[in-house]
Amino acid sequence: MAMKSPLLSLPGAVSAEGVDEGVAAHYGDLFREQRALADGTGFVDLSHRGVITVTGEDRLSWLHLLLTQHVSDLPTGQATEALVLSANGHIEHALYLVDDGTTVWAHVEPGTQETLLAYLESMKFFYRVEVADRTADIAVVHLPAGSIAEVPEGVVVQETAYGRELFLPRADLESYAEKAGPPAGILAHEALRVEHHRPRLGFETDHRTIPHELGWIGTAVHLQKGCYRGQETVARVQNLGKPPRRLVFLHLDGSEVHLPAPGTELRVADEAPDGRKIGFITTSVRHHELGPVALALVKRNVPVDAPLMADTTAAAQEVVVEP
Numbered sequence: 001m002a003m004k005s006p007l008l009s010l011p012g013a014v015s016a017e018g019v020d021e022g023v024a025a026h027y028g029d030l031f032r033e034q035r036a037l038a039d040g041t042g043f044v045d046l047s048h049r050g051v052i053t054v055t056g057e058d059r060l061s062w063l064h065l066l067l068t069q070h071v072s073d074l075p076t077g078q079a080t081e082a083l084v085l086s087a088n089g090h091i092e093h094a095l096y097l098v099d100d101g102t103t104v105w106a107h108v109e110p111g112t113q114e115t116l117l118a119y120l121e122s123m124k125f126f127y128r129v130e131v132a133d134r135t136a137d138i139a140v141v142h143l144p145a146g147s148i149a150e151v152p153e154g155v156v157v158q159e160t161a162y163g164r165e166l167f168l169p170r171a172d173l174e175s176y177a178e179k180a181g182p183p184a185g186i187l188a189h190e191a192l193r194v195e196h197h198r199p200r201l202g203f204e205t206d207h208r209t210i211p212h213e214l215g216w217i218g219t220a221v222h223l224q225k226g227c228y229r230g231q232e233t234v235a236r237v238q239n240l241g242k243p244p245r246r247l248v249f250l251h252l253d254g255s256e257v258h259l260p261a262p263g264t265e266l267r268v269a270d271e272a273p274d275g276r277k278i279g280f281i282t283t284s285v286r287h288h289e290l291g292p293v294a295l296a297l298v299k300r301n302v303p304v305d306a307p308l309m310a311d312t313t314a315a316a317q318e319v320v321v322e323p
Helices: 030-038 059-066 113-123 170-179 185-194 229-239
Strands: 024-026 041-045 050-055 078-085 092-100 105-110 130-133 139-145 158-159 164-171 247-251 265-268 279-287 291-297 308-310 313-319
Touching: 024 185, 030 059, 030 139, 030 185, 030 279, 041 158, 041 170, 050 059, 059 105, 092 113, 105 164, 113 130, 113 185, 130 170, 139 170, 164 170, 185 265, 185 279, 185 291, 247 279, 247 308, 291 308, 291 313
Parallel strands: none
Antiparallel strands: 041 139, 050 105, 050 130, 078 092, 092 105, 139 164, 158 164, 247 291, 247 313, 265 279, 265 308, 279 291, 308 313
């Protein structure tokens, strides 16, 4: 069951739907909220996200064996992201983590923490580690890049190029919101994510997605580390081939009233309406400066300059992952 944020009681709050249920989609003015985040003000309530901690002497060396990222020597306070892959190299989990010197803190997609925790528990063996689901007592709060909002003493912070994620005691969420500036909803957060071409598990991924397709090589996958589940696929694609699909950024026709929904099939514009399907929309948003834009997965061999159609909506490509 999704965690329902107390900030849904703030003026103008409209609840998000789907996987983001439990936090606000917006607080009455989507573009104002986007502009505030882009200017480095305000905050985003991400308290519906799962939170997992790993403690114990072996926490980093143990996670190093399981994750796609090199974390055995992760410096205290340095944020990173990592994936858990299947034996065939398909993406199963995405973690955004930081070590505070005694504990690894990770936030994950809403509702995925239970299966991730079960996997981690099954891999403990003789290692001196303890894993815990902290979702019930810890809320994730996003402060945008450039924010000068105060961080409460003792709160673990994950610092990234896109801002800071705070692992805030859930009991302090309402009082912190009163001090942190204007709230922005998850739709504003998503619009900026799409602008920055950042993939999201369950949005840009399906049951057969591999890291190369989304540009996660380098940011979440380290190519010079030891074995982990799915590494053979990563190495084979990196050294011998190309991924079957690639992530693209789309500028959508602004004259259309409705955005093409996730899953909308794509075709090359100069082919017939019932022509071959070459990909699909993964996330579509309205951006305060760029207008309607989207992320999509297309077949690798689609020409990078080919105009596309998402149902009846024209779309122009911008390369994210090279073919």
